[in-house]
Amino acid sequence: MMRLSIAIVLLLAPAFAHAWPWSDDMANQISIKPQESVDLKNPGMTPYPKRSIPIPGTSSMIRDMEASEKQTNPIPADDKSVALGKNLFEIYCAACHGVSGKGDGYVGAKLLLQPFDLTAEQTIERSDGFIWGYMTFGGAIMPSYANDLSATERWSVINYVRKVLQNGQSAVADEPAAK
Numbered sequence: 380m381m382r383l384s385i386a387i388v389l390l391l392a393p394a395f396a397h398a399w400p401w402s403d404d405m406a407n408q409i410s411i412k413p414q415e416s417v418d419l420k421n422p423g424m425t426p427y428p429k430r431s432i433p434i435p436g437t438s439s440m441i442r443d444m445e446a447s448e449k450q451t452n453p454i455p456a457d458d459k460s461v462a463l464g465k466n467l468f469e470i471y472c473a474a475c476h477g478v479s480g481k482g483d484g485y486v487g488a489k490l491l492l493q494p495f496d497l498t499a500e501q502t503i504e505r506s507d508g509f510i511w512g513y514m515t516f517g518g519a520i521m522p523s524y525a526n527d528l529s530a531t532e533r534w535s536v537i538n539y540v541r542k543v544l545q546n547g548q549s550a551v552a553d554e555p556a557a558k
């Protein structure tokens with residue numbers, strides 16, 4: 380019995396270690412890997428394909444809060460960005476910060492440290508770069524959203540927080556700001 384279990388463990392070991400001959404077939408295919416050269420005589424990084432264009436947005440080279448805070452928001456707060464921001468805020472932030480951003484979400488109520496009221500003076504006075512950094516790196520309790528929201532999406536969330544939540548408006552498209 381003992382020997383049988385040892386045999387089974389030995390047989391299954393490669394599966395746990397991802398060491399079957401086919402375990403890395405998905406990774407090892409003909410596609411070009413990051414930083415791989417397609418030109419064997421001329422090693423080094425493959426240049427971008429001809430006619431490829433950069434996507435406007437934020438460099439992913441920002442490594443900490445200090446660098447974050449120096450950024451300015453590159454995404455104009457137009458209707459499209461604000462609507463996208465609303466959608467994302469309600470998915471990713473409202474559970475803790477509440478739909479109104481006042482820090483009264485259902486999950487937030489159960490936390491040791493209450494989520495901050497994003498409509499309060501403190502956050503109004505923060506720079507866009509600070510809020511972007513908070514989403515990117517997280518806080519004491521607040522998790523990081525760097526994997527859930529792209530750099531550009533994070534700016535749209537900020538546009539929504541600024542234009543709608545911090546202005547006390549309740550809807551994006553159907554309730555234009557009072558002049």
Ligand code: HEC
Pocket residue numbers: 468471472473474475476486487490492493494495497501502503505509510513514517518519520521522524536
């Ligand atoms: C799991 C709950 C949770 C979620 C979800 C969450 N937060 Fe937070 N947030 C917190 C808590 C708690 C704090 C208080 C400070 C801390 O944890 O560092 C906070 C603080 C902040 C602050 C700092 C405000 C200031 O002025 O110092 C910002 C900005 C913020 N959150 C934005 C967001 C945004 C935008 C989202 C959605 C992408 C989000 N949070 C999602 C819990 C959450």
